[in-house]
Amino acid sequence: MILKKEDAKMWYLVMLAHLASSTTMPTTTSASTAAFPARASFRDASSDIGPINTSLTSTPVPMQHVKPEGVRLLKTLKPLHYQVRLQPFINGNFSIHGHVKVDFLVLTATHYVVLHMADIVSLNHTTKVVEKESKQEQRILQQKYSSSRMFYFILLQEALTEDTTYTLSLDFVGTLGEQPRGFYRSSYLKENGERSWVASTQFQSTDARRAFPCFDEPALKATFKIFLARERHMKSLSNMPLISTTPIEGQEGWVWDEFQKSVPMSTYLVAFAVYDFPVRIVNDGTNGTMLRVVTRKAMQGRTTHAGEIALRVLHYYESYFQISFPLPKIDFITVPENSFSAMENWGLITYRESGLLYDPESSSARQKQWTSYLVAHELAHQWFGNLVTLSWWTDLWLNEGFATYMAEYAIDYLEPSRKELEQFVVKRLQSVMTLDALRSSHPVSVAVNDPIQINEIFDVISYNKGASIIRMMSHFLTEIAFRSGLQTYLTQLSFKNADQDDLWQYLTVAAHGEGTLPQHLSVKTIMDTWTLQTGFPVVTVTRVGNTSAVITQEYFVLDVNTLVAREAQTKAHKWWIPVSYTTGENPNFSDTSVKFWLSDDGIEPVSFIGYPQPHHWLIFNIKQTGYYRVNYDEANWDLLTQQLQENHRVIHVTNRAQIIDDAFNLARAGRLSYRIALEVISYLGQEEEYVPWKAAFTNFQYLFDMFSRDPSFGGVRDYLLSVILPLYEKLGFHEAAEEALPTVLLRTNVVTWVCYLGHPHCRLESLSLFRRWKTDPVNFKGISSNIASAVFCTAIREGGEEEWNFAWRYTRANSGVSIPELKDALACTSEIWLLSRYLEGAFTTGSGMRRQDAGRTFTNVAVDGIGTLIAWDFLRANWNRITDYIGTTFFTLPKMVQEVSRSFNTPQLLAELEEFQRVNEGRLLMAERAVAQALESTRINLAWMQKNKAFIVDWLTQKGFSSRLSDI
Numbered sequence: 001m002i003l004k005k006e007d008a009k010m011w012y013l014v015m016l017a018h019l020a021s022s023t024t025m026p027t028t029t030s031a032s033t034a035a036f037p038a039r040a041s042f043r044d045a046s047s048d049i050g051p052i053n054t055s056l057t058s059t060p061v062p063m064q065h066v067k068p069e070g071v072r073l074l075k076t077l078k079p080l081h082y083q084v085r086l087q088p089f090i091n092g093n094f095s096i097h098g099h100v101k102v103d104f105l106v107l108t109a110t111h112y113v114v115l116h117m118a119d120i121v122s123l124n125h126t127t128k129v130v131e132k133e134s135k136q137e138q139r140i141l142q143q144k145y146s147s148s149r150m151f152y153f154i155l156l157q158e159a160l161t162e163d164t165t166y167t168l169s170l171d172f173v174g175t176l177g178e179q180p181r182g183f184y185r186s187s188y189l190k191e192n193g194e195r196s197w198v199a200s201t202q203f204q205s206t207d208a209r210r211a212f213p214c215f216d217e218p219a220l221k222a223t224f225k226i227f228l229a230r231e232r233h234m235k236s237l238s239n240m241p242l243i244s245t246t247p248i249e250g251q252e253g254w255v256w257d258e259f260q261k262s263v264p265m266s267t268y269l270v271a272f273a274v275y276d277f278p279v280r281i282v283n284d285g286t287n288g289t290m291l292r293v294v295t296r297k298a299m300q301g302r303t304t305h306a307g308e309i310a311l312r313v314l315h316y317y318e319s320y321f322q323i324s325f326p327l328p329k330i331d332f333i334t335v336p337e338n339s340f341s342a343m344e345n346w347g348l349i350t351y352r353e354s355g356l357l358y359d360p361e362s363s364s365a366r367q368k369q370w371t372s373y374l375v376a377h378e379l380a381h382q383w384f385g386n387l388v389t390l391s392w393w394t395d396l397w398l399n400e401g402f403a404t405y406m407a408e409y410a411i412d413y414l415e416p417s418r419k420e421l422e423q424f425v426v427k428r429l430q431s432v433m434t435l436d437a438l439r440s441s442h443p444v445s446v447a448v449n450d451p452i453q454i455n456e457i458f459d460v461i462s463y464n465k466g467a468s469i470i471r472m473m474s475h476f477l478t479e480i481a482f483r484s485g486l487q488t489y490l491t492q493l494s495f496k497n498a499d500q501d502d503l504w505q506y507l508t509v510a511a512h513g514e515g516t517l518p519q520h521l522s523v524k525t526i527m528d529t530w531t532l533q534t535g536f537p538v539v540t541v542t543r544v545g546n547t548s549a550v551i552t553q554e555y556f557v558l559d560v561n562t563l564v565a566r567e568a569q570t571k572a573h574k575w576w577i578p579v580s581y582t583t584g585e586n587p588n589f590s591d592t593s594v595k596f597w598l599s600d601d602g603i604e605p606v607s608f609i610g611y612p613q614p615h616h617w618l619i620f621n622i623k624q625t626g627y628y629r630v631n632y633d634e635a636n637w638d639l640l641t642q643q644l645q646e647n648h649r650v651i652h653v654t655n656r657a658q659i660i661d662d663a664f665n666l667a668r669a670g671r672l673s674y675r676i677a678l679e680v681i682s683y684l685g686q687e688e689e690y691v692p693w694k695a696a697f698t699n700f701q702y703l704f705d706m707f708s709r710d711p712s713f714g715g716v717r718d719y720l721l722s723v724i725l726p727l728y729e730k731l732g733f734h735e736a737a738e739e740a741l742p743t744v745l746l747r748t749n750v751v752t753w754v755c756y757l758g759h760p761h762c763r764l765e766s767l768s769l770f771r772r773w774k775t776d777p778v779n780f781k782g783i784s785s786n787i788a789s790a791v792f793c794t795a796i797r798e799g800g801e802e803e804w805n806f807a808w809r810y811t812r813a814n815s816g817v818s819i820p821e822l823k824d825a826l827a828c829t830s831e832i833w834l835l836s837r838y839l840e841g842a843f844t845t846g847s848g849m850r851r852q853d854a855g856r857t858f859t860n861v862a863v864d865g866i867g868t869l870i871a872w873d874f875l876r877a878n879w880n881r882i883t884d885y886i887g888t889t890f891f892t893l894p895k896m897v898q899e900v901s902r903s904f905n906t907p908q909l910l911a912e913l914e915e916f917q918r919v920n921e922g923r924l925l926m927a928e929r930a931v932a933q934a935l936e937s938t939r940i941n942l943a944w945m946q947k948n949k950a951f952i953v954d955w956l957t958q959k960g961f962s963s964r965l966s967d968i
Contacts, residue, residue: 070449071149072217073115076108079215079222080165081261086183086212087229087254090199090274094176094185100212101169102222103132106160113160113168116209116216117145117152119175119182126171129156131164138166150206150451152213172213178845179887180852182210183272186337191298200273200335200350202343205393205458206451208267218266219391219497226259230274237294238272239265239347241329262346263326264495266389271345273333282307289314290329295353299334302357305368306332306375309414313376316410321383322487323494330382332356332375337852339890342374344381344403351378352852354820362819364785365744369418376407388490391497393454397444397531398500400458401466404428405474408467418741424471425624425654426694430661432464433629436535437558437669438940440932444469445500445531451888456926458890468627469530473523475592475625476578477507478516485510500531521597526576529600530627537575538629538671539598541608541620543636549608549618553577553598556629558669558940574600578626584616584643589652592622617643619651624658631666637676644683656687657695664699668944674951685726690742690749693727697749703952705903706945708865715956715963721757722961728754733765735784744786752790763794770795774806785821792825793864804834812848823853827860827867835867839874843885854885855892862900871900876912879920894930901934905941913938 085099098120104113113129122143129138139157146153160166176185180202187197201211209216228236232253236242240260248254262270280300282291291310293303310332318324327347334353341355355374358367384406385399408428412420435441444466448454474482485507493502504524511517530536538556543549555573577598582588598606612618617639620630632640640659643650651659663680666672681696700720707716731747755762769791773780783791796803804826811823826838841847842857849857862871875882875896886892901913917924917931924931956962 071451072449073151073215073220074110074112076106076110077113077115077160077215078105078107079103079220080105081223081225082212082214083225083227084212084270085227085229085256086272088176088183088199088274090176090185090197090234091231096174096176096183096211098172098174098212099169100172100214101167102214103165103167104215106162106164106166109159109162111156111159113154113156115152115168115213116150116206117172117213118147118150118207119177119210120213121173122152122213123171123173126169127154128167128169129154129160130167130169131161132167133165150209170213174211177210178851180337180339181207181887184337186335188296188336190296196276198273198275198277198335200275200333200338201271201345202339202350203270203345204268204340204343205396205454206268208270211270214267216267218268218389218393221264221266221389221495221497223264224262224270226262226270226272228257228259228272228274229254230257231255234274234276235279236272236274237331237333237348239270239345240327241290260328265346265386269344269346269386269389271343271348271350273335273348273350275333275335277333280307283311285329289325289327292329292331293356294331294333295356296334299353299357302359302363303332305358305360306356306371309372309411310375310379312414313379313410316414317379317383317406320406320410320483321490323383323387323490325382326387326494327382330379337850339852342378344378344385346382346386349378362785364748364788364821365741366748366786367820369420369741369745372411372415373407373420376410377403380406380410383490387495388493389497391499393448393457394445395499396454396457397462397466398498398503400463401444401470404463404467405470422654422691423694423742423745424467426657426661426691426698428464429468429471429624429627430657430695430698432460432468433536433627433661433665434558435460435933436465437556437665438933438936439534439557439559440929440936441534442929443532443534452925455888455890456894456929459894465627469527472530472578472625472627473507473527476517476526476594477511477523478514478593481511481514481516482507484514500527521576526578529575533573533575535573536627536629537573537577538631538666539577539579539620540631541618541636542633543611543614544607546614547609547611549611551579551598551606551608553628556669558665559936559943575628576600577628579620580622580625581618581620582622583612583618584639584650585612587650589622589655592625615639619655619659621655621658623652623654629662629665630658631662631671634673634676637663637672637680641676641679641682644680645686648683648686653689653691656689656692660692660695661699664702667948668702670947674948674955678952678955681723684723688727688730688746690746693746693749696723697753700753706905706941706949708903709906710945710949712949712953712956712963715953715961717757719956719959719961721754721759724750724753724757725759728759728762733769733784733787735786748786748789751787752793755790755794762790763798766791766794767798770803774803777810788819788821789824792819792822793828796825797828797830799829800831801834804829804831824856824860827857827864830866832866832870835861835870836874839871843878843882845885851886854882855896858896859899862896863902868900868903872909872912875900876916879916880923883923883925888926890926893925893927897927897930897934901938903941904934904938905945907942910935910938910942 080103083101087097089095124143127140127143129140140154141157142155144153176183176199178185183199183201185197185199187195190196206216208214226238228238229248230236232255236257238259240262242257243260244258245255248256277294277296278300280293280303282293284290291307293307295303314325329347331348332351334351334356338350338352342349342351356371358371380403381399384402390396390398408420408424442461444461446457448457488510489503489506501524504522504527508523511523512519535555537553540552541549553575578594579596579598580592581595617636621628648656660680663672663677667674667677684696687693703716707713728750731750733751735744751762755766769783773783796807807822807826829835839858839861842849842854858871861867904910904913913935917935
């Protein structure tokens with residue numbers, strides 16, 4: 001059944017009238033009832049439905065006594081195949097007319113068909129349940145909808161027979177919403193100024209139900225046959241190739257696009273789009289998988305890099321996994337608004353433009369790195385997540401952790417000069433450890449049920465900690481056993497579902513076969529301690545005599561004021577820890593194999609015989625392959641500091657980063673003197689490698705945040721400048737030809753920090769470059785894209801309304817050649833009213849700012865000095881408005897809370913944060929855990945200031961970096 005335009009408009013208006021007054025769906029009990037019954041029949045069944053009794057009775061239980069337990073579907077039905085027909089009026093009133101037909105197998109005899117549905121009006125008189133073989137229609141007694149559970153119930157006269165296949169079919173009406181979830185709309189401006197609309201999907205994790213009624217859980221895989229209606233001047237895509245296009249009878253100018261039947265897959269991976277972009281063929285399919293890139297005309301020239309790296313990564317993964325890409329084609333499409341930077345829909349990956357596009361003439365090296373990584377990440381999902389899919393969202397980390405690790409691994413292999421795996425430690429492992437050192441962190445494998453809970457775990461724990469423990473596993477199993485186990489896992493479970501125990505089984509067999517894991521140990525025994533527990537350990541190595549040491553493990557947390565609680569939890573937190581080490585007597589940083597294991601049996605300490613002579617240092621955790629910190633006795637720390645000062649290159653670059661990060665975080669947690677931490681970095685004047693400097697910058701940021709509003713800030717600022725300036729003077733603003741990526745990234749960080757700390761040369765150079773660019777922005781090429789962020793930010797901060805307005809107008813007028821660094825720099829102004837206006841516009845429709853950029857705009861303001869308190873006031877005053885505007889978009893709300901609160905360290909700010917939590921109880925949505933973490937972090941910061949401020953100020957004063965008025 002297909003609506004004519006005028007009919008669709010009428011249905012849409014009626015639907016909106018009902019939905020405006022209620023979140024419920026229409027309920028009818030008779031096929032003779034009108035398509036849209038009286039308003040009184042719109043009711044929510046969730047309040048009066050009792051427990052489901054799946055046992056059979058001669059008389060079916062009335063629907064009012066049926067109540068779902070939780071949000072999981074009953075395990076009575078299994079979907080086999082869907083046929084989905086959708087007609088989105090993307091150039092009209094944004095309504096959708098749809099039809100779904102789903103074949104399902106009855107696993108347990110039942111009177112009920114229960115599936116998911118949301119934001120849809122079902123036309124209940126069209127609902128039919130038919131026994132597939134006999135074609136016998138089942139009598140429907142009642143249909144109900146529970147908005148709180150997003151369940152659609154059908155009560156049948158007769159019980160469905162076990163091991164029998166039935167077909168459910170119904171028509172429905174929906175709408176293309178503005179929030180990027182389900183089947184939604186977004187728009188862009190063409191070069192001629194005309195607005196054009198795009199309809200696209202975002203179903204992960206629980207939003208396929210917003211596009212069509214379905215069994216919306218990852219374990220309920222089925223095949224899909226998709227039909228999309230479109231106007232002739234538009235185009236459409238879905239997971240599978242297009243096989244035919246036919247006119248729609250009675251609707252001039254409209255056609256049906258029919259797509260091939262899909263392979264078995266989960267509902268969250270179904271995807272489709274209706275658009276008017278040109279298509280660029282990267283590979284026509286005659287030699288490998290067909291690959292196309294679809295983006296607006298103005299951006300076509302910026303897709304070359306993504307296409308090239310995609311082909312190389314696809315070929316690499318096919319070789320690594322020994323499984324060919326299972327679909328005949330894969331399309332990349334950039335949509336104007338997207339929840340994620342990209343989404344791995346099988347065969348149709350959606351991207352934000354900022355994730356896919358790269359211009360060698362104007363884009364930064366960081367943008368090239370990001371595009372390469374993102375393409376490799378989404379392609380890794382085609383095997384990890386799509387081919388073998390998690391059974392439930394508890395194991396989301398299997399999807400995201402593997403895709404994160406494999407992307408870094410693949411790019412490092414394909415582009416070794418970029419040293420991606422060397423950067424892994426500072427980009428992934430160390431970055432997540434700070435969050436994971438909070439008691440309010442969560443395990444990578446975490447029980448979730450509610451859709452908001454599911455979306456909440458799309459965080460750095462699932463991505464970065466997941467990737468870090470996978471990297472650890474690949475080292476202690478060895479790459480040969482690790483790869484062999486993965487290949488078997490993917491082959492044996494292709495098109496099926498799995499949980500982490502399935503993976504542990506295959507990896508154990510491979511490791512035992514290769515002899516890389518003792519026969520008495522299984523991967524499950526080891527890895528359960530890393531996936532089912534919150535946090536990570538610190539391994540402490542203490543010399544006992546001349547040639548031996550005692551080695552212990554303890555749960556590492558940052559809250560130094562809860563010693564009793566820490567000791568209690570330490571007893572419950574133990575890990576199987578793969579220990580590797582080397583010594584100053586014979587340094588060997590290439591061997592990351594396990595020298596011995598620390599077990600989780602709680603028997604401590606472990607004696608270590610063979611410790612080097614007292615004048616030789618020792619380093620545990622080679623290349624920081626293990627996900628743990630290491631502490632030593634003071635004598636060993638002093639030996640490491642001495643080695644760094646005398647010849648830092650003796651120690652591997654990754655372990656130099658480890659030493660810096662461990663020292664500062666151990667000091668932050670009260671386990672090490674700040675004297676040692678500050679002396680460790682005294683060698684940095686000789687350091688020229690990116691990775692150790694990145695570790696230092698991360699820890700400098702904490703000092704900066706803690707003192708940024710303190711009277712002692714001047715001394716901290718001057719000290720940080722003294723540490724960074726030698727390298728700034730070496731690198732300067734100007735790049736050499738063909739510089740390696742790590743060098744480019746190092747310069748970016750150095751210039752950014754020196755300018756931000758207010759160094760006169762950096763400020764004047766940035767202002768000069770900006771003014772010359774402002775005079776002739778088209779032709780002036782004097783600002784490298786790699787330092788543009790520092791230049792623009794400094795100029796906007798030093799300038800006023802004129803500079804801000806110029807930058808704003810330029811980003812608006814030149815969206816076709818967007819300069820992201822200039823857009824971000826708008827948050828750098830020191831004018832309070834400009835920041836307030838910018839925040840207001842970020843959450844206002846029609847302001848010229850994209851909805852997907854609202855969160856980034858907020859965090860850019862929140863982390864930049866004066867903007868912190870302005871952003872905090874805005875967040876508190878506008879929480880409901882913010883959540884209504886951006887919805888439950890995955891990372892945005894938690895990130896906003898984390899960034900605005902990261903420098904909170906006063907009783908007043910703690911009280912305000914506590915009040916914010918209290919006032920918004922029940923309305924924090926995905927930010928509930930982030931607020932709890934912000935509270936914990938703020939209390940830790942308060943304690944840190946009380947314990948460490950005086951020591952650091954005195955230490956700085958002794959070094960000549962005083963902030964006292966008397967010393968001016």
